[in-house]
Structures are given as structure tokens and as C-alpha cells.
Amino acid sequence: MYAKLIFRNARRSVRDYLIYIVTMTICVTLFYSFLSISSSYYHPDIGSTYDFTMLGDGMKMAICAITLILLFLIWFVNGYMLRRRQKEFALQSIMGMEQRTIGRLFFAETFLMGGISVAAGIFLGAFCSQFITAMLLTSYGQSYRISWMLFPDTVLLTVVFFSLSFVIVGLFNTRAIRKTKIIDMLSADRENEPELKKSRFLPAVTLLYLLVMAVMLVNSVRIRHYYFDPRYALPVHIMFWSNILFPALGLLWPLIWLIFRKRLDFPRLVAGEVALAVCNAISAACVPGMRSAYLLSYGAGVTNQYIMFVLADLLYVICGVIYLASAMLVIRKNSSPERRYYRENLFFYGQMISKLTTTSKTMTLVCATLAAAIVLFMAAPVLVGWSSGYLDVRSVYDVQIFSRYNDVYDEADLPRGDYDVVTDFLGEHHIEADADCTFNLYLPRRADFDNRRKHDFPVLAISLSDYNAIRRMLGYAPISLEDGAFTTQWQTVATEEEREEFLRERRIETDAGSLTVSGQSFYLENIGQTAYNTYTSVVYVFPDSVCAQLLPVMRNRYISAEEPISYEDARELEQIFTDIYPEDPTAESGGVSYGIRLSTLQINSARAGNFVLQASMIYGAVVLMVICLTVLSLQQLLDAGHYRYRFSVLRKLGVEEPRISCLVWRQLGVWFGLPVGLAVLVSAVVVIYFIQTVSTEISAYIGFGALAAQIAATVGILVLLFVCYFISTWLLFRRAIDP
Known part of the structure; x- marks a missing residue:
């Protein structure tokens, strides 16, 4: 009987569970999708030069750690369903059903809906994992072919994780139902958040922000004292003084507000x-x-402080605007x-002002x-x-051997030799050098x-x-120099x-003239980077006759192999080299530090790390977006009972359905548009500032065209999520207010 009741309630309430199921x-x-590439059954064809173990382990740890945030989302969505059904639970209790039984039925109902979501999610995840695989193989420079596969261990891990999450949250919901009084259930839909004027949230945030401005003022005065020079250009003068003036005004304004607080309310202070x-x-x-x-x-520490x-300024702007x-x-x-x-503006303003007033803290977060x-x-x-x-830039050769003389204080200890251990290793493993x-x-x-x-x-x-x-090794044409002339070679990041x-x-004056x-x-x-001295981005190119009279201080060796070196051989060569030539300067090495870079190891570790970083950031960002959009949606749907009555009054006053639909669009547009629009504006400022800060590196390593295409793709994902949640909320909202 209980099973029939569970299925009947689930069928009857499937529309109410739409946000729950979608989320x-x-x-x-x-x-x-993201965890599938860490499966023990996942064996992409990335070649013998790569080791997939590190990437799989890193992905599993990163995704599982980020997914813990989903526990909050599951709890929040279940709380929405619990509050929406409390009046129904109260009526069931009045009719004689035990609250313990009601809690168990609700748990079974949500678990059933969760099971449907898990099944649908695994099916869609198997499809979406193709995009993750494509992204992975593209990052490794390999071709991609669509293959539809379900990995048993990933399916099991997914089912176990979400089942445990549903059970944990369900136990808390069952306990909450059992402990809640019937009268409280009956009046739950009439509860509201505290009025904004009684909230201490923004006054506390304002006080903290004033402390930040005080720190900024003291810091700006100190920095001007130590680093200011009257000979600086006018923009530098403006920068130094503005970082003193605006924090000072920020601290002065609350004092003025305290003096005239009878005429200036708190919103004017904000x-x-x-x-x-x-x-x-x-x-x-x-x-x-x-x-x-x-x-x-001034150094990097000062820039990091600012x-x-x-x-801090942007966070306060968000709090204040909301x-x-x-x-x-x-x-x-x-x-x-x-x-x-x-028309219906009076109704619209009343709805939005009331809702924004009681949910400002939630909207800010x-x-x-x-x-x-x-x-x-x-x-x-x-x-x-x-x-x-x-x-x-780093991995232009299959083998790079370099030395540094930073800790060498006797010319007799400077590096010499041809690193014959590498020659012996390549010969033993039949690795042919194309250039050396x-x-x-x-x-x-x-x-x-x-x-x-x-x-x-x-x-x-x-x-x-x-x-x-070196130029011939890399496919560049050789150059020539006149007698008594020199040229320079620069790193790509140099401006x-x-x-x-x-x-x-x-x-230039040299020991040879x-x-x-x-x-x-x-x-x-x-x-490559190892051809330059420490903290420099340029190297001179001198005639051979001039260099014969100069002091050699670094000894390097670059090798290009005919075939890529396998991952196992690269690890073995690195270990053999570091055993003989230490990376850290020692007394035996005379203070010389040696290093070896093998493109196989560099590419493997860098691409694995890059993919884990990219996947983790994208996954974390999407999870946070889903949480935020879910909260926005449920904040509107929680008061569905109030909206049904209010819109019924409008219908009785003669307002037609097209005008009501327009009113719903306006209300949801403001509710979603305010936080989303403000978040987009603030994040755009941060991203543009970040891109300008590293514009040299972007120009050298990425290219602004490729970056624009990647950013456009991320914007498309954000728009898709926004549209999905907006339409889902609109459908449920319309159902809630329909007569």
C-alpha cells in the first residue's frame, strides 16, 4: 500500500519536482562526465610518450573534492520540497498518519525522484563525456573518434555517491518532519525572512569594509612615503594621491552620516x-x-595587496547594489x-520591493x-x-641539458665536459639523435x-x-655577422x-674589444629558456673569434631525437643524469647546478596538470552556477501559494492573461537579471583587468583570437544554463498561479 502511495504521489507531483529533477x-x-576519464576501463590512445596514471588520479581527487559542494545543493533542494509539502504533511497527520511514516514516505518519494535523476544523468553523462574525451585528446595532440561507452566503476561510484547523499539528506528530512509541530506545518507557507531594516548583515559588512579602507589608507600613506619620487610622471602622482584620497573620503563619509543621521538614512550611507x-x-x-x-x-607584495x-571593493559594491x-x-x-x-506597475513594484527587501542577504551571496x-x-x-x-617555449628539444653558475665563486669550478652519460644512454637504448x-x-x-x-x-x-x-635544429635559417658586429636573441615574453x-x-665593450x-x-x-642567464631575457650573439677570448660560464647541450622518447626511457634517463649531475649545488660540483629537461616528461606532466586544472575549474564553475541558479529559482517558487492568490485578485479585477504573462516575465526578469547581470558586470571587470595584466603572456603564448573563441564558448555555456533554469522556473511559476 505504501509503495502505491509513493508512486501515486510521485506521478502527481512530478511537475513540482521539475527543478529538483533538472538540478x-x-x-x-x-x-x-568528468569522472569517467579516471575510470580503470578508460584507455585513450595517447601514445607511449604519455603516462595516464597521474591525470586519472588527479581528476578523481579534484572532482570528488569539488562534488562535496553538491551536498549543500541536495540539502537545499530537498528543503524546498519539504517546505512546499508541509501543509500536505499536516493534513496527513490530522487524518491519523504518524509523522514518522510521513517522513519515510517523503524520503522514499525524493529517493525515487533522485534515482530517476541519477539514471538520466548517467545516460547524459555518457554522451557529455565524449566532449571531455575530445578536450583531453585535443590537449594531447591526438585525433578523436566518438565511442559510446559506460564504465562500470564510474557508474558504481556515481550511484553510491548520490545514493549516500540522498540517504543522509533524507534522514535529516525525516527527523525534521517528525520533530515539527502540526500547527507549524500548517503555517509554514506564511513565514517570511526578517525585514531588511532589522538585519545586521549589511551594517556588519559596512563596518568590515571601513576597516579595509583604514588598512588601505595606512598602506597607501606608507607606500607613498617609501616609493614616491617628485620626478615621476603625472599619472603616477594621480595614482599615489587617489589611493590616499578615496579611502580617506570613505572613512570621512560615515562621520558625516553620524552627524546628520536624522536627515540621512542608512541607504544614503551605503x-x-x-x-x-x-x-x-x-x-x-x-x-x-x-x-x-x-x-x-615597489615589489610584487604591494601589487598583491592592492x-x-x-x-574587497567589488564585494562591497555587490552587497551595496543588492x-x-x-x-x-x-x-x-x-x-x-x-x-x-x-497598468499593473503598482502590483509589480509591490511584489519586487517586498521580495528584494526580505531576501537581500541571499541575493548578495x-x-x-x-x-x-x-x-x-x-x-x-x-x-x-x-x-x-x-x-x-620550454619543450623545443627532446633533451635539454643546462647548467647554472649562480653559486660558483672560483673560475676553476665552472662546468666543462660534454655530458657523455647521455650519449651512452641514447646508444644503449637505440635512440637516434637527429641533431645534437x-x-x-x-x-x-x-x-x-x-x-x-x-x-x-x-x-x-x-x-x-x-x-x-641551434637555429638549424629548429628549422630556422642561419644568420651572418659582419666583423666587429653583434646581434641579440630575445625571449618571446620580452616587450x-x-x-x-x-x-x-x-x-658594447667586451674582453675582446x-x-x-x-x-x-x-x-x-x-x-628555449635555458639559453639565457638567470633573470635575463636576452643573449648576445658574438663572432666565434670574439667568444674564443671570453670566459665560458655555462655549458649546455640540446638534442633532437629522430623519434619521440618513450615515457619509461625518459624517466630512466632523468634519474641517471640527476644521480651524476645534481640539481642543487654541492661542494663536489663546485657550486654548479645542473638540470635536464626531457620534452616527454615536460609535456606529459604539463598537459596532465593543465587538463586537471581546466576540468576542475570548469566543473567547479558549473557546480557553483547550478547552485546559484537553483537558489534563485526556488526563492521565487517557495512563495507560490501567495502568488496564486495575488494573481487571482488581478484576474478578478479584469487583467487579461497576456498582461499577466507579461507581468510574470518582468518579475522573473528582474529577479534573475539583477544578480546575474551584476555578477556578469563584476566578473567582466575582473577578467578584463586580469587579461590586461597578463596581456604580454597572452600575446606570446595564446593569441587573442584563440582566447576570444574560448571565452565565447564559456559564455555560451553560461547562457545555456541561464535559459534552462529561467524557462523551468517560468513553467513552474505559471503552473503555480494558474487558476
């Missing part, structure tokens, strides 16, 4: 602080940019009687979380593209040997013959301004 299905789909927070954010955001543009002397100040939304609607309503009484999710979504392609492009170049890097002046100051290491030189040998500043001096810059003064082809 759980999306969660299960995401969980299965409005003033929001305006000053915007000014604070702009001035603080200039600090990192001014440092790079004008080569200011980035945190920018985030708080002031109802006040702005009141002002708009009272601005003109014609607008107030036009939703907006901030949604902004964080969008930033994660947008930052993922930037960070992964940056790392992938950087990998291309062993070369020295020289100090232009021996007197600079003891110069070890950070960011002031001397620029080294390479001989023309060795430089041309045009840096090159112009460096080459302003057309001559003076050299003049060649007609072709620089080359930008990528030759």
Missing part, C-alpha cells in the same frame, strides 16, 4: 560608500599597471504617479558566488592557454663574474656557429619597449 540530472551528468568603493577599486587597480608601465620600485583591495535595489525601485515608483499607476563562478569559467582558458604556450649541439655561454666581461645581484645578472653571449647550429631600451646603446650592433639587431625565434 540533480545536471549534477549527475557533470559528475559522471550609496555613498558604494560610489567611493568604485573609485577605490579604480585607483587600486592602477597600482599593478603603473608598476610595469613606469618601472616603479589586488586584494580591489576584490541592498539598494529595493530602494531604487521605491524611488522609481514614487518618481511619477503616471508610472506608478500605469548568490551574486558574489555567481561572479566567482564566472571568473573561474573565464580564467580557465587563459591559465591553461598560458601554461600550454609556455610549454611550447653542445655549446658554451660566455661572459662578455670577466669582471662581471662576481655580479650576482638579483635582476642584475649579466647578459651572456653565444658564438655565431653555435647559434646557427618592444624592453628591446628598444636595451639596444639604445649601439656599442668593442662590438657594434648589427643591422639586424635582434631575433625573436624561440630557442
Whole structure:
């Protein structure tokens, strides 16, 4: 009998469970899709040069950790269903059914709906996992072919995780039903959140923000005292003074408000602080940019502090705007009687002002979380593209052997030799070298040997013959130099301004005499990072006769193999090399530090790490978006009983159905549009600021066209989620108010 009752209630309430089913299905789909690549049955064809174990283990840990957030979502959605059904539970109790039995029936009902969601989610997850596989194989440079597969261990893990989640939440719901009084169940749909004027949320947030501004003011005064120079350009003067002025005004405004508080209400205080927070954010955001543009002397610690100040300003702007939304609607309503009484505007304003007033804290948290999710979504392609492009710069050879003299203080201890252990290993494992170049890097002046100051290491030189040998290895045309001339080779991240500043001096003094810059003064082809000295992004190219008279301080060897080195051979070679040539300087090595980079290991670890990072950020962002949109949807649907009565009054007053539909669209548009629009605006500011900060790296490693395509794809996913939840909410809302 109970089983029939459960199935009958489930069939009758399936529309009420629409948000529950949609949310759980999306969660299960995401969980299965991302976790499927960690399955022991998943064996993608990525070649012998890659090891898939590290990626699978990393994905499993990352996805399971992020999925714990879903427990909150499952609890929240179940709470919505519990509150929606409380009057029904009260009537069942009055008719004689025990509350313990009611709780068990509700648990079985939600578990049944959850089971349907899990089944649908696994089916959709098997389809969506093809996109994850395509993303994975693309990152490894492999071709992709669609294959429809269900992995038993992933299916089992998905079923176990969500079943346990449903059981845990169901036990709490059963206990809540058993402990709730019948009279409280009957009146549950008439409960509201506390009025905004009684909430201490925003006053507490404002107080915390004032403390942040006080810290910013003290910090700005201190930084100006230590780093300001009257000779700086006007924009730098404005930056220093604005970071003092706006925090000071932010602290002064509350004092003015306290003096005139009888005439100035709290929303006016918040409005003033929001305006000053915007000014604070702009001035603080200039600090990192001014440092790079004008080569200011403060360090990364100062810029990191001001980035945190920018985030604090943006968070307060979110809190303030959400708080002031109802006040702005009141002002708009009272601005003109014609607008107030036009059609159903009075009803619309009353609905929205009442709802925004009682849910400002929830809306603020939703907006901030949604902004964080969008930033994660947008930052993922930037960070992964940056790392992938950087990998291309690092892994230009199959084997890179390099040395550093940072801790060498005796010229006799400088590195020599040809690293014969590598030659022996390649011969033993029948690995043929397509090209092999062993070369020295020289100090232009021996007197600079003891110069070890950070960011002031001397620029080294390479001989023309060795430089041309490296260019031939990489497929570049060789170059030539006139007698007594030199040229330069630059890293891809170096800016045009840096090159112009460096080459302003057309001559250079060396131990072999003076050299003049060649007609072709620089080359930008990528030759790897180990060809440059510490903290430098340029290397001189000198004639061989000049280098023969200079002091060699670094000894490198680059090898390109005819076939890619397998992962096992690369690990073995790395271990053998590090046993003989230590990475950390020791007394036996004379202070020389050695290193070996094998493209197989670099590409394997970097691509695995990049994929785990990208998948984790995208998965986490989607989970947070689903949570936020679910909360927004349920906040409207929780008061469905009130809306049914209110809209029935409108119908009795003669309002036609098309006007009611338009009113519903306006109400849901404001309810969803305010937090989503504000979150998009704030996240866009953060992402644009981030992209401008790392624009040099983006230009060098990613390309703005590729980045724009990736960002467009993420925006498409956000729009798709928004449309799904908006339409689902609209359907349930219309059903709730239909006569």
C-alpha cells in the first residue's frame, strides 16, 4: 500500500519536482562526465610518450573534492520540497498518519525522484563525456573518434555517491518532519525572512569594509612615503594621491552620516560608500599597471595587496547594489504617479520591493558566488592557454641539458665536459639523435663574474656557429655577422619597449674589444629558456673569434631525437643524469647546478596538470552556477501559494492573461537579471583587468583570437544554463498561479 502511495504521489507531483529533477540530472551528468576519464576501463590512445596514471588520479581527487559542494545543493533542494509539502504533511497527520511514516514516505518519494535523476544523468553523462574525451585528446595532440561507452566503476561510484547523499539528506528530512509541530506545518507557507531594516548583515559588512579602507589608507600613506619620487610622471602622482584620497573620503563619509543621521538614512550611507568603493577599486587597480608601465620600485607584495583591495571593493559594491535595489525601485515608483499607476506597475513594484527587501542577504551571496563562478569559467582558458604556450617555449628539444653558475665563486669550478652519460644512454637504448649541439655561454666581461645581484645578472653571449647550429635544429635559417658586429636573441615574453631600451646603446665593450650592433639587431625565434642567464631575457650573439677570448660560464647541450622518447626511457634517463649531475649545488660540483629537461616528461606532466586544472575549474564553475541558479529559482517558487492568490485578485479585477504573462516575465526578469547581470558586470571587470595584466603572456603564448573563441564558448555555456533554469522556473511559476 505504501509503495502505491509513493508512486501515486510521485506521478502527481512530478511537475513540482521539475527543478529538483533538472538540478540533480545536471549534477549527475557533470559528475559522471568528468569522472569517467579516471575510470580503470578508460584507455585513450595517447601514445607511449604519455603516462595516464597521474591525470586519472588527479581528476578523481579534484572532482570528488569539488562534488562535496553538491551536498549543500541536495540539502537545499530537498528543503524546498519539504517546505512546499508541509501543509500536505499536516493534513496527513490530522487524518491519523504518524509523522514518522510521513517522513519515510517523503524520503522514499525524493529517493525515487533522485534515482530517476541519477539514471538520466548517467545516460547524459555518457554522451557529455565524449566532449571531455575530445578536450583531453585535443590537449594531447591526438585525433578523436566518438565511442559510446559506460564504465562500470564510474557508474558504481556515481550511484553510491548520490545514493549516500540522498540517504543522509533524507534522514535529516525525516527527523525534521517528525520533530515539527502540526500547527507549524500548517503555517509554514506564511513565514517570511526578517525585514531588511532589522538585519545586521549589511551594517556588519559596512563596518568590515571601513576597516579595509583604514588598512588601505595606512598602506597607501606608507607606500607613498617609501616609493614616491617628485620626478615621476603625472599619472603616477594621480595614482599615489587617489589611493590616499578615496579611502580617506570613505572613512570621512560615515562621520558625516553620524552627524546628520536624522536627515540621512542608512541607504544614503551605503550609496555613498558604494560610489567611493568604485573609485577605490579604480585607483587600486592602477597600482599593478603603473608598476610595469613606469618601472616603479615597489615589489610584487604591494601589487598583491592592492589586488586584494580591489576584490574587497567589488564585494562591497555587490552587497551595496543588492541592498539598494529595493530602494531604487521605491524611488522609481514614487518618481511619477503616471508610472506608478500605469497598468499593473503598482502590483509589480509591490511584489519586487517586498521580495528584494526580505531576501537581500541571499541575493548578495548568490551574486558574489555567481561572479566567482564566472571568473573561474573565464580564467580557465587563459591559465591553461598560458601554461600550454609556455610549454611550447620550454619543450623545443627532446633533451635539454643546462647548467647554472649562480653559486660558483672560483673560475676553476665552472662546468666543462660534454655530458657523455647521455650519449651512452641514447646508444644503449637505440635512440637516434637527429641533431645534437653542445655549446658554451660566455661572459662578455670577466669582471662581471662576481655580479650576482638579483635582476642584475649579466647578459651572456653565444658564438655565431653555435647559434646557427641551434637555429638549424629548429628549422630556422642561419644568420651572418659582419666583423666587429653583434646581434641579440630575445625571449618571446620580452616587450618592444624592453628591446628598444636595451639596444639604445649601439656599442658594447667586451674582453675582446668593442662590438657594434648589427643591422639586424635582434631575433625573436624561440630557442628555449635555458639559453639565457638567470633573470635575463636576452643573449648576445658574438663572432666565434670574439667568444674564443671570453670566459665560458655555462655549458649546455640540446638534442633532437629522430623519434619521440618513450615515457619509461625518459624517466630512466632523468634519474641517471640527476644521480651524476645534481640539481642543487654541492661542494663536489663546485657550486654548479645542473638540470635536464626531457620534452616527454615536460609535456606529459604539463598537459596532465593543465587538463586537471581546466576540468576542475570548469566543473567547479558549473557546480557553483547550478547552485546559484537553483537558489534563485526556488526563492521565487517557495512563495507560490501567495502568488496564486495575488494573481487571482488581478484576474478578478479584469487583467487579461497576456498582461499577466507579461507581468510574470518582468518579475522573473528582474529577479534573475539583477544578480546575474551584476555578477556578469563584476566578473567582466575582473577578467578584463586580469587579461590586461597578463596581456604580454597572452600575446606570446595564446593569441587573442584563440582566447576570444574560448571565452565565447564559456559564455555560451553560461547562457545555456541561464535559459534552462529561467524557462523551468517560468513553467513552474505559471503552473503555480494558474487558476
